Amino acid sequence: xxxxxxxxxxxxxxxxxxxxxxxxxxxxxxxxxxxxxxxxxxxxxxxxxxxxxxxxxxxxxxxxxxxxxxxxxxxxxxxxxxxxxxxxxxxxxxxxxxxxxxxxxxxxxxxxxxx
Amino acid sequence: xxxxxxxxxxxxxxxxxxxxxxxxxxxxxxxxxxxxxxxxxxxxxxxxxxxxxxxxxxxxxxxxxxxxxxxxxxxxxxxxxxxxxxxxxxxxxxxxxxxxxxxxxxx
Numbered sequence: 606x607x608x609x610x611x612x613x614x615x616x617x618x619x620x621x622x623x624x625x626x627x628x629x630x631x632x633x634x635x636x637x638x639x640x641x642x643x644x645x646x647x648x649x650x651x652x653x654x655x656x657x658x659x660x661x662x663x664x665x666x667x668x669x670x671x672x673x674x675x676x677x678x679x680x681x682x683x684x685x686x687x688x689x690x691x692x693x694x695x696x697x698x699x700x701x702x703x704x705x706x707x708x709x710x711x712x713x714x715x716x717x718x719x720x
Numbered sequence: 721x722x723x724x725x726x727x728x729x730x731x732x733x734x735x736x737x738x739x740x741x742x743x744x745x746x747x748x749x750x751x752x753x754x755x756x757x758x759x760x761x762x763x764x765x766x767x768x769x770x771x772x773x774x775x776x777x778x779x780x781x782x783x784x785x786x787x788x789x790x791x792x793x794x795x796x797x798x799x800x801x802x803x804x805x806x807x808x809x810x811x812x813x814x815x816x817x818x819x820x821x822x823x824x825x826x827x
Contacts, residue, residue, distance in 0.1 A: 642764075649818060649819075649821045650756075651763065652809075664816075700763060706811045707766060710763040710764055714765055
């Protein structure tokens, strides 16, 4: 059974940093692209980042490029999202997803950016 | 960036009714379109990929169609468990973009 379990969320002040983790199991992690998708409270879905199988290629929308960094550890079957210079508009539930078209989703982790 | 315009924003349907949700891309996406369902308090779930391919385990009353820039999701016979918000997403090119969602309720 595919499982994606996010952790690392919480309350953080504007301008500070936070790192999210996603522990994957039930599939060969190194065979799949992975991604992060977020959802602000009572809003729609927004794609945040995608990483290739090797980790050498990454993709971001303009809204987070230069502030967020997606990475992976294929030995540990883990995905990460380093978020720097956080803004109030980054407040959202962050989902770890498998593949470019997100065929599996984690339960999500809440990030609140507020002073 | 490719914009995804989804309609309607909300929809109310009776049990057994057939409903359709539309998604219009601002440029051609060559059937690289996915549909997701999100129930209240839950993570989204993939329903359709490649515009018309049913994800494993998804009931056959769900179907997808379209080409070029116009795509649709059809539910043939609304069931209580189909209530939720539906999103389309283009996976043709980066940045990946979602539609704004359609809230589907039982009438």
